[in-house]
Amino acid sequence: MEKDHFLLPNLSQGEMALEICVKAAAGAPDVLGDCPFCQRVLLTLEEKKVPYKLHLVNLSDKPQWFLEISPEGKVPVVKFDDKWVADSDVIVGIVEDKYPEPSLKTPPELASVGSKIFGAFITFFKSKHVSDGSEQALVNELTALDEHLKGHAKDYRYRSSFGTEAVPSPDRSWPF
Numbered sequence: 001m002e003k004d005h006f007l008l009p010n011l012s013q014g015e016m017a018l019e020i021c022v023k024a025a026a027g028a029p030d031v032l033g034d035c036p037f038c039q040r041v042l043l044t045l046e047e048k049k050v051p052y053k054l055h056l057v058n059l060s061d062k063p064q065w066f067l068e069i070s071p072e073g074k075v076p077v078v079k080f081d082d083k084w085v086a087d088s089d090v091i092v093g094i095v096e097d098k099y100p101e102p103s104l105k106t107p108p109e110l111a112s113v114g115s116k117i118f119g120a121f122i123t124f125f126k127s128k129h130v131s132d133g134s135e136q137a138l139v140n141e142l143t144a145l146d147e148h149l150k151g152h153a154k155d156y157r158y159r160s161s162f163g164t165e166a167v168p169s170p171d172r173s174w175p176f
């Protein structure tokens with residue numbers, strides 16, 4: 001299933017939309033699936049207004065053309081200069097280099113903010129004992145992030161170019 005997304009009203013002559021393969025929702029081939037890695041890349045493209053062409057891939061029944069461009073069978077993959085590139089971290093890095101404005105780079109001093117949440121969540125999720133402290137550890141990490149966000153509101157909010165609503169930067173709100 002393919003959809004064209006052209007956020008810019010017109011592509012300038014010779015400008016190509018990036019192609020991106022992302023996860024389709026289970027049982028709904030036309031709907032974007034619940035892959036946070038894909039969503040991170042899409043948010044980055046949206047914020048930078050990079051035009052893209054979306055390929056929604058059914059990960060339960062991967063088509064052969066997809067396995068040829070993504071041998072590990074993972075999404076997202078994005079085509080840069082005729083080469084398919086995997087891994088959201090790598091993709092976002094390339095997008096940042098190619099389309100620097102607006103900058104979504106995480107300042108080094110903020111790189112570790114929220115980085116323990118995912119691990120704490122997994123520990124809590126797998127916990128077999130209510131009183132093993134994993135719930136409190138997760139609450140502590142979430143509270144620390146909340147406090148940080150409250151104290152750094154200006155670093156995380158800016159006026160969206162789509163309107164007046166302030167939205168968080170996708171990269172800086174990424175907790176993994």
Ligand SMILES: N[C@@H](CCC(=O)N[C@@H](CS)C(=O)NCC(=O)O)C(=O)O
Nearest residue numbers: 035037059073074075076087088089
């Ligand atoms: N490290 C990769 C992880 C990508 C990943 O694990 N994607 C999942 C979907 S959320 C996937 O494609 N899984 C393959 C499958 O479900 O068969 C990234 O950051 O892009």
